[in-house]
Amino acid sequence: MNTMTKQPILVVGAGITGVSAALEAAETGCDVILVEREPAIGGRVLRNHNYFPKLCPPACGMEINTRRLERNSRVRVLTNTRVTEANAGADGWSVKLASAPAYVNDRCTGCGECAKVCPAKVPDPHNLGMNETTAIRSPHVDAWPTTYTLDRSACPADCKACVEACKYEAIDLNASAKDETVSASSVVVATGWHPYPLEKLTELGGGELKNVIANVNMERMVAPTGPTEGKILKPSNGEPPKKVAFVQCAGSRDVNHLPYCSAVCCLASLKQAIYVREQLPEAEVTIYYIDRRAPGRNEDVLTRVAEMDGVKLVKGKVGKIEQGQGDGLKLRLEDVEAGQIVETEADMVVLATGMVSNLVNGDLPMNLTKDEDNFGLDSLEQKVIVAGVARRPEDVAACVRDATGAAAKSVIAARRA
Amino acid sequence: MDKVGVFVCTGCEIKDAVKIDELEEAANEQNAAAFVTHECLCEPGGIAQIQKSIDDDGIDGVVIAACSHRMKQKEFTFDPTKVVVERVCLREQVAWSKKPDDEDTQMLAVDLLQMGLARIGKVKLSEPIKEEISDTVLVVGGGLTGLTAAKAAVDLGHPAVIIEKEDQLGGYLNDCKDVIPEHPPYDTVAANPIGQLIKDVQANEQIKVFTGARIIATKGQPGQFDVELQNGGAAQSVKVGAIVQATGARPYDASKLTHLGYGMSPNVITSHDLEKMITAGELICPGNGQIPNRIVFIQCAGSRDENHLKYCSSECCGTTLKQVASINRDFSDIECAVIYKDMRTPGQLEHFYQGVQESTHGMLTRGEVDKVEAHNNGAHVHLKDSLLGEDVTIETDLVVLAVGMVPNSADGHAIRELNDAKLRIIKNESETQVADATKLVESLKHHEGTEILNLDYRQGPDLPILKYDFPDSHYICFPYETRRTGIYAAGALHAPMDTPQAIEDAYGAVMKAVQCIESNARGEAVHPRAGDQSIADFFLQRCTQCKRCTEECPFGTLNEDAKGTPEYNTLRCRRCGICLGACPERIISFPEYTVDAVASMIKAFEVPEEEDEKPRIMAFLCENDALPALDEAAAKRIQWNPWIRIVPVRCLGAVNTVWIADSLSRGIDGIVLVGCKRGDDYQCHYIQGSELANTRMGNVQETLERLTLESERVKIVELARDEFHRVPQVLDEFAETIDECGPNPYKGF
Incomplete structure (x- = not known):
């Protein structure tokens, strides 16, 4: 058979898109280098509690994917690694990779003795900084590779507690960074997205009002391993909310913020409305939307939520959120149905913040064609394929479809003269 | 394996x-050829010791008593052509989740080691198969998706064959002038790519095209499909390795939309009728031949409607915007109004929405259409619940219904039921049977003659469907997972989608087709046990033709001969083991997963006497969800009952009920199965495994009652992969139940 490529395919980003693209290429018979800047794979999806429309846990599919990765010797996974330089040549790409120092190496057994003695606390990146964790730790419960990670910048001067606790010589505080240059016959860019910053939504109280949170924070809150161990609580006082408002298009479809639609936020809020009602049957939920966008079979989620008691769907754009009485919140919106500006209250607001392409800040030093919203475009000629949310806002199912197609395109690009 | 070494990690x-x-001592009793301990077995020194035993002492069975089999897999991999590895979990299941230095903990550790030794004594190395594989990809359907797939297959180095039922290639896009934009600029329509694509395909020597053709039969298995087709009266046959089904969708039958005026007035037409007029360059009201001054588009005509299609057809909002833009460009004096429930233009299509809104005379408004009535030469569209806040009536010359899409699928399962029922009528064995079968034929007769692939499969001639007639299974995590290995749905058949998505989907599906061919050539299984080189062994001399395996395989692997004996198609097999779970004669086995191996594990350890008051429980845990969740519980040092002996299984469907009988007859007090969720939103990775296990356990419980044993002694529990906190609870609660039931009366027999 003859679909193999001369050089490996480089996949940048090991979220659901990058992992899927890497596996599909490798299982077809290609060598793949999968590069991830975080200490574990899984990216944004493993920070979700459930997927819509089935409301099933992301770790379920990811478990299969990690087994596939472990069994497949064609994929080389480099975590804690970034692309620092990429040069196109006649035969593909020459790419410089910089790996952070492996303070914890492959000898780590995941026994956890180091974390027990670590005196330094850092905001937990897996939980989006909503709680603290130790500087040395397992990145999270589903982390793969299972090797622990150390935030060296948080270590107190001369502290060697973890080194002394480790029985397996897995920790080297003097480890140094490593550079490596690899040849790749084509590159798949799967760098994903980050949430539109809450702080930029000042008119909606983002970053100022404690009980105004982002949808991504809600996902962590309901996760059993999240900062509240799965409980939905108001950040102001740790009490469960009684009246939860979801504000759609918080930043998206807005020329002052993101002009495009982020494609997943309607479904994310519908899903989260189910979380709230299942956990807090007394709580009232209102979703304020411009359009309810639930394409395809995702319509089932909208149908389900629309039929639920205690959930209202109101067409209206929320323009302002202010502190109300006590720790309540006052929302001002244009109620399109009623044709007027109305004020309403809630004690917790979830802003359905949109997705920003990670290509926005030029972290990936590649000559890449982007659209006006910083989403990347494919080029078979340049042997660069963009996949997942780096390409356009889309849900997980679409990302995996896209990733599989990107794997095909990366092989096709590699085979071009 | 013949020469087994035990390697214990003490860290x-x-x-x-x-x-x-x-x-x-336990290892010696079982005649282990080596017993090695190491304080950190996974570090290079530990691995070297194992390798040395393999090289110097000829150890071919390596029992690693250390951490969970999910940990350090790469480290503990040895030459798979020479060595079988068995992992005994002393860390998660013993050290991390039980009281240290305790009698029960010690008994558990010894039992687990004995179970591992028993299993490795019964398993053998896989012998990879090498078969002659066709590298050709068959594409069924010559529309945008199919043509893209065929071209991509060739670009991936594989020849392609296209079978198209119409006389020309191009499908739906032949009727279209413009398309929804795939690339920037997103704010306006894009040129239709179909003409160029057809030319490219026709010019490509690696692509063979059959138009006006249909498939008469698809025989064989992936890598070796023999496809017989007919075009014009001539029958031909092609040999292909994998199939991309891209049979597209058809518009929803507008004659069912009388409430929207269809059929009441010739000036109520569908979006497809309109598209043809735009392409022809002549836009008129069919009723009177006049050029319309105003057109009203009604969105969700038949979609998002409990009386019609419950799903959203995804492309109609974009298509209507496209048509408004085309009309504005080509017929400048026509006013367009669009009535929608929600304008659905996700992602960058939002720019398309904005662009069309700004550049055209379009009036886009939210509203629910109450009814449409013929009026003079045009129609009245009555709206309620509109943005204008009250009921309004819009007068228009032409109404366009944005009808949804219905996949051109065939329900393989239903067709098979229909055919089976017909056979029962012919057999005429009993009056009631014939009456039941006649009723069934009546209810299924709309499937008559709908076959597309005409697969020669016991379980039906086409892909099984999941919901809303889309052939699908794990549509979130594994959107190309298929219940017929080597056959992949793409385009509008796969899910409702627009043209840019169909192009992408074609690439995805063709990648899976090529991957299947390449995997077959290497003698490896495809997803989810990709790379598995084992195949099942059927000891057919003892087969009773009960047909359970042929019925229950989720992937249609098995055919039957005239007597009902299973015919195993190795290249369709996904190695899930559900056939092994189904077989009452226990004649199906995989080299590393056999009924006997697990039965030996059950028999490997000592069951304490009644007076010892130490109940014993077998727990069969699915290795995909329940077992990983248990590992996580252990990592958090959550404790659970030490009476429980865990056996990992490939799927709950791969649990043979004889293991339950074996357990009970040994005096084991209870048996619990923990696996993935079943039902409509199943999480079982083999689709039907949990469902089947549940049915089988129902039967087991009935048997227990007949034996005057409490039915509570056997339990099946479903849980999700993230419910690590629940697994120990489930096990503890079951242990309590068993304690209350008292000892198994068969203990000591």
């Missing part, structure tokens, strides 16, 4: 929890 709290010398 990670194992030596504090367990007396290692007692493990050595």
Whole structure:
């Protein structure tokens, strides 16, 4: 058979898109280098509690994917690694990779003795900084590779507690960074997205009002391993909310913020409305939307939520959120149905913040064609394929479809003269 | 395996929890050829010791008594053509989740080691198969998706064959002038790519095209499909390795939309009728031949409607915007109004929405259409619940219904039921049987003659469907997972989608087709056990033709001969083991997963006497969800009952009920199965495994009652992959139930 490529395919980003693209290429018979800047794979999806429309846990599919990765010797996974330089040549790409120092190496057994003695606390990146964790730790419960990670910048001067606790010589505080240059016959860019910053939504109280949170924070809150161990609580006082408002298009479809639609936020809020009602049957939920966008079979989620008691769907754009009485919140919106500006209250607001392409800040030093919203475009000629949310806002199912197609395109690009 | 070595890791709290010398005694009793301990077995020194035993002492069975089999897999991999590895979990299941240095903990550790030794004694190395594989991809359907797929297959180095039922290639896009934009600029329509694509395909020597053709039969298995087709009266046959089904969708039958005026007035037309007029360059009201001054588009005509299609057809909002833009460009004096429930233009299509809104005379408004009535030469569209806040009536010359899409699928399962029922009528064995079958034929007769692939499969001639007639299974995590290995749905058949998505989907599906061919050539299984080189062995001399395996395989692997004996198609097989679970004669086995191997594990350890008051429980845990969740519980040092002996299984469907009988007859007090969720939103990775296990356990419980044993002694529990906190609870609660039931009366027999 003859679909193999001369050089490996480089996949940048090991979220659901990058992992899927890497596996599909490798299982077809290609060598793949999968590069991830975080200490574990899984990216944004493993920070979700459930997927819509089935409301099933992301770790379920990811478990299969990690087994596939472990069994497949064609994929080389480099975590804690970034692309620092990429040069196109006649035969593909020459790419410089910089790996952070492996303070914890492959000898780590995941026994956890180091974390027990670590005196330094850092905001937990897996939980989006909503709680603290130790500087040395397992990145999270589903982390793969299972090797622990150390935030060296948080270590107190001369502290060697973890080194002394480790029985397996897995920790080297003097480890140094490593550079490596690899040849790749084509590159798949799967760098994903980050949430539109809450702080930029000042008119909606983002970053100022404690009980105004982002949808991504809600996902962590309901996760059993999240900062509240799965409980939905108001950040102001740790009490469960009684009246939860979801504000759609918080930043998206807005020329002052993101002009495009982020494609997943309607479904994310519908899903989260189910979380709230299942956990807090007394709580009232209102979703304020411009359009309810639930394409395809995702319509089932909208149908389900629309039929639920205690959930209202109101067409209206929320323009302002202010502190109300006590720790309540006052929302001002244009109620399109009623044709007027109305004020309403809630004690917790979830802003359905949109997705920003990670290509926005030029972290990936590649000559890449982007659209006006910083989403990347494919080029078979340049042997660069963009996949997942780096390409356009889309849900997980679409990302995996896209990733599989990107794997095909990366092989096709590699085979071009 | 013949020469087994035991390698015990004493690190990670194992030596504090367990007396290692007692493990050595147990290993010696089982005649292990080597017993090695190491304080960190996974580090290079430990691995070197194992390798040395393999090289110097000829050890071919390596029992690693250390951490969970999910940990350090790469480290503990040895030459798979020479060595079988068995992992005994002393860390998660013993040291991390039980009281250290305790009698029950010690018994558990010894039992687990004995179980591992028993299993490795019964398994053997896989012998990879090498078969002659066709590298050609068959594409069924010559529309945008199919043509893209065929071209991509060739670009991936594989020849392609296209079978198209119409006389020309191009499908739906032949009727279209413009398309929804795939690339920037997103704010306006894009040129239709179909003409160029057809030319490219026709010019490509690696692509063979059959138009006006249909498939008469698809025989064989992936890598070796023999496809017989007919075009014009001539029958031909092609040999292909994998199939991309891209049979597209058809518009929803507008004659069912009388409430929207269809059929009431010739000036109520569908979006497809309109598209043809735009392409022809002549836009008129069919009723009177006049050029319309105003057109009203009604969105969700038949979609998002409990009386019609419950799903959203995804492309109609974009298509209507496209048509408004085309009309504005080509017929400048026509006013367009669009009535929608929600304008659905996700992602960058939002720019398209904005662009069309700004550049055209379009009036886009939210509203629910109450009814449409013929009026003079045009129609009245009555709206309620509109943005204008009250009921309004819009007068228009032409109404366009944005009808949804219905996949051109065939329900393989239903067709098979229909055919089976017809056979029962012919057989005429009993009056009631014939009456039931006649009723069934009546209810299924709309499937008559709908076959597309005409697969020669016991379980039906086409892909099974999941919901809303889309052939699908794990549509979130594994959107190309298929219940017929080597056959992949793409385009509008796969899910409702627009043209840019169909192009992408074609690439995805063709990648899976090529991957299947390449995997077959290497003698490897495809997803989810990609790379598995084992195949099942059927000891057919003892087969009773009960047909359970042929019925229950989720992937249609098995055909039947005239007598009903299973015919195993190795290249369709996904190695899930559900056939092994189904077989009452226990004649199906995989080299590393056999009924006997698990039965030996059950028999490997000592069951304490009644007076010892130490109940024993077998727990069969699915390796995909339940077992990983248990590992996580252990990592958090959550404790659970030490009476439980865990056997990992490939799927709950791969649990043979004889293991339950074996357990009970040994005096084991209870049996619990923990696996993935079943039902409409199943999480079982083999689709039907949990469902089948549930049915089988129902039968087991009935048997228990007949034996005057409490039915509570056998339990099946479903849980999700993230419910690590629940697994220990489930096990503890079951242990309590068993304690209350009292000892198994068969103990000691």
